[in-house]
Amino acid sequence: MLKTLAVLAAVLFAAAAQAQAQTLKFGCYIPLTGPVAQYGKSMLNGFNMALKDFEATGKLKGAKVVIQCEDDQNRADDGINIARKFVEDKDVLAVLGSWASTVTLAAAPIYNTAKIVNMTPISSHPDVTKLGPYVFRQSIIQTAEGAANAEYLMKLGVKRLAMIGLPNDYGKANIALTRKAYEAKGGTVVFEEFIRPDAQDFRATLQKAMRENPDTIYMGLFAPQGSLVAKQARQMGIKIPIYGAAALDSRDFLKLAGDAAEGVRMLLVYNPSTGPKMAEFFKRYEQQFGAPPEPFAANAYLTFTMMLDMVATQMPKVNRESIREGLDKMRDLDTIAGPLKYDPATREWNFRFFPGLIEKGSFNVVK
Amino acid sequence: MFDSFVAGQLAIGASVGLTYALVAIGFTLIYRVLSAVNFAHGEVYTLGAFATLVAVTTLKAPPLAAVPLVIVVGLAAGLGIERVAFRPFRRFTDEASLKSRAVREATLLSSLALGIVGREAMDQVWHGQWLAIPQDKMLNQPVNLGGVMLSAGELAIAGLSLVLLVGLQWLLLRTRVGLEIRAVSSNLVGAQFSGIDINRVVLATFAVGSILGALAGMVVSLAYGSIQSSMGLTVVLKAFVAMVIGGLTSIPGAVVAGVLIGVAEGAASLWVASAWTEMVAYVLLIFTLIFFPRGLFRRRGA
Numbered sequence: 001m002l003k004t005l006a007v008l009a010a011v012l013f014a015a016a017a018q019a020q021a022q023t024l025k026f027g028c029y030i031p032l033t034g035p036v037a038q039y040g041k042s043m044l045n046g047f048n049m050a051l052k053d054f055e056a057t058g059k060l061k062g063a064k065v066v067i068q069c070e071d072d073q074n075r076a077d078d079g080i081n082i083a084r085k086f087v088e089d090k091d092v093l094a095v096l097g098s099w100a101s102t103v104t105l106a107a108a109p110i111y112n113t114a115k116i117v118n119m120t121p122i123s124s125h126p127d128v129t130k131l132g133p134y135v136f137r138q139s140i141i142q143t144a145e146g147a148a149n150a151e152y153l154m155k156l157g158v159k160r161l162a163m164i165g166l167p168n169d170y171g172k173a174n175i176a177l178t179r180k181a182y183e184a185k186g187g188t189v190v191f192e193e194f195i196r197p198d199a200q201d202f203r204a205t206l207q208k209a210m211r212e213n214p215d216t217i218y219m220g221l222f223a224p225q226g227s228l229v230a231k232q233a234r235q236m237g238i239k240i241p242i243y244g245a246a247a248l249d250s251r252d253f254l255k256l257a258g259d260a261a262e263g264v265r266m267l268l269v270y271n272p273s274t275g276p277k278m279a280e281f282f283k284r285y286e287q288q289f290g291a292p293p294e295p296f297a298a299n300a301y302l303t304f305t306m307m308l309d310m311v312a313t314q315m316p317k318v319n320r321e322s323i324r325e326g327l328d329k330m331r332d333l334d335t336i337a338g339p340l341k342y343d344p345a346t347r348e349w350n351f352r353f354f355p356g357l358i359e360k361g362s363f364n365v366v367k
Numbered sequence: 368m369f370d371s372f373v374a375g376q377l378a379i380g381a382s383v384g385l386t387y388a389l390v391a392i393g394f395t396l397i398y399r400v401l402s403a404v405n406f407a408h409g410e411v412y413t414l415g416a417f418a419t420l421v422a423v424t425t426l427k428a429p430p431l432a433a434v435p436l437v438i439v440v441g442l443a444a445g446l447g448i449e450r451v452a453f454r455p456f457r458r459f460t461d462e463a464s465l466k467s468r469a470v471r472e473a474t475l476l477s478s479l480a481l482g483i484v485g486r487e488a489m490d491q492v493w494h495g496q497w498l499a500i501p502q503d504k505m506l507n508q509p510v511n512l513g514g515v516m517l518s519a520g521e522l523a524i525a526g527l528s529l530v531l532l533v534g535l536q537w538l539l540l541r542t543r544v545g546l547e548i549r550a551v552s553s554n555l556v557g558a559q560f561s562g563i564d565i566n567r568v569v570l571a572t573f574a575v576g577s578i579l580g581a582l583a584g585m586v587v588s589l590a591y592g593s594i595q596s597s598m599g600l601t602v603v604l605k606a607f608v609a610m611v612i613g614g615l616t617s618i619p620g621a622v623v624a625g626v627l628i629g630v631a632e633g634a635a636s637l638w639v640a641s642a643w644t645e646m647v648a649y650v651l652l653i654f655t656l657i658f659f660p661r662g663l664f665r666r667r668g669a
Contacts, residue, residue, distance in 0.1 A: 029659060033490055033495060034490070035495065035595060035597050036495070037490065037494060037495025037496075038494055038495050038496045041494065041495075056657075062488075082420075084410075131382070141650065157503055168640040182429070193640045193641055193642075193643070194640055194642040195641045195642060196641055196642055196644065196645050198600075198601040199383075199601075199645075200587075200591045200593065201379065201382070201383045201386075201591070202379065202599075202641070203379045204376055204379045204632075204633055204636045204641060204644075205636070205641045207372065207375050207376060207379065208376075208636065223497065224497045224595070227497075227499075227593065228591065231592065235507055235518060236507070237516075240512055251498075253499055253500050256497055256499045256592070258502040258592075259502060318433055348601065357493060
């Protein structure tokens with residue numbers, strides 16, 4: 001009798017607790033250790049900032065939001081293991097991640113099969129959203145970046161381009177799509193080569209590129225390699241302009257390349273110079289965490305804010321399926337990156353690219 | 368066919384190869400004495416680079432004034448590695464254990480494990496960030512050497528390799544410590560019976576080898592300017608390959624093999640994309656093992 005009462009009490013208590021406070025749990029997988037840990041940590045801060053800001057709006061009506069971030073170490077197999085774990089956890093409503101396209105491309109199919117939304121705030125490989133209806137992206141896509149790169153390069157009057165890229169999913173897509181768009185506009189790519197990401201001497205590649213007599217060097221690289229290429233190019237006395245992928249928009253690049261960063265051009269998206277809202281986000285981040293963020297913090301903030309906004313309208317009946325439907329019904333959004341539009345046919349958001357230039361140690365939008 | 372472009376590619380390759388050689392010196396020294404691979408050597412190299420960074424940024428020292436700090440860090444790391452990853456496997460002093468391959472090869476894993484712990488610890492301290500040596504402290508000033516343009520860093524790497532190589536040969540062949548090291552290296556049990564303090568010799572070897580590793584990290588980081596906690600990983604694998612090609616116990620052999628790998632990578636980049644030159648070292652390794660199973664420079668009977 002006593003036992004029955006206890007069980008009854010427990011059930012009643014649980015029901016009461018549920019009526020009082022709904023808990024919305026999100027999963028996330030990002031690199032928190034390993035060679036790109038700092039990018040993942042910036043993202044983690046971005047997620048937490050978004051959560052805090054959203055709690056302050058009062059739209060949650062007493063519901064509690066939990067985001068559980070797991071470390072994928074920038075490795076596809078770890079991303080897959082985390083995916084299996086989140087899929088098993090019935091409380092997880094949707095998952096955010098990862099940073100690298102390679103990891104997202106490996107893990108997202110598992111979420112898609114389990115009918116749980118995986119939304120990436122970063123991974124820009126064109127195939128990501130083609131994996132299935134449960135895979136979303138709230139960031140730039142390489143196809144769009146390639147077209148915008150081509151436009152900027154043509155505007156700069158670049159005729160003969162030498163391209164250097166990373167041999168991974170990101171780098172290959174970046175080089176191929178920029179090249180395609182650039183050649184379609186009449187430009188000539190005179191040299192294309194993929195480098196070893198763990199090497200630190202890229203002079204052999206630069207020397208080969210210069211033999212083809214290019215008028216600009218394009219780097220489809222991230223800051224660690226991009227800074228070495230830029231530094232070594234200047235050290236070798238190469239004077240032609242250097243142009244980088246949008247991924248080079250990182251404080252790391254300025255810090256690592258030093259003087260060699262001066263005059264490097266690239267497209268800017270998540271940069272404080274693109275608009276007052278973005279600038280305000282960067283300022284607030286610095287106040288909270290003591291150092292300015294990597295641009296990926298802005299991606300994370302923007303994505304999680306949008307997710308929470310959408311989920312708040314569905315409360316209290318939120319489940320894995322309703323999130324997919326809700327995300328697919330969105331059309332217009334006002335964000336820190338400006339007003340965005342969702343194209344239901346391609347299932348991509350259109351981000352605006354600003355032509356940028358590094359001058360006096362900072363990124364600036366070219367008017 | 369042999370134009371300035373080809374010469375340039377080979378010269379860049381040789382310069383890269385010298386960085387492999389520099390790391391291989393300390394690595395091979397430790398192998399020579401214990402016949403055991405020290406995979407934590409890469410982390411000593413990384414520590415040397417970080418010590419340099421601390422010296423030139425926090426302590427605002429000129430680049431070359433970092434040397435004492437780097438030596439202390441290398442020394443501490445070497446003694447620590449010996450104590451944690453190698454000493455426990457020498458606690459059985461009977462002849463069978465001392466000669467046992469299994470016991471020696473166990474240190475391959477213990478040093479690898481210690482290296483991973485060290486790498487992750489550095490990752491925590493520096494948040495996995497890429498850090499830069501300030502430009503005015505870098506050794507990248509162009510030096511005109513009879514019409515050939517080299518950077519100060521390249522000269523420093525080449526100079527240090529040469530000094531360390533000659534210095535070590537002198538230490539091994541002309542001093543009493545060197546004699547003891549060679550005795551332990553050729554017959555551990557016999558050396559013990561003739562009254563040599565094995566622990567002392569092994570400690571001395573680790574101290575010297577790790578100081579060399581840390582100095583290598585210092586010069587390479589000053590030449591290239593970028594530092595990260597996993598930077599030792601690639602380099603230690605190349606040093607390992609250089610050591611095997613050079614005949615396992617020959618330090619000059621490892622140096623020549625290191626440069627050879629670099630030049631071969633430079634030559635390969637004439638025909639294939641840079642991303643593919645990664646396999647050059649391993650192709651060389653396989654060919655060496657097939658055609659020169661004892662390495663290119665191993666002395667007869669050694």
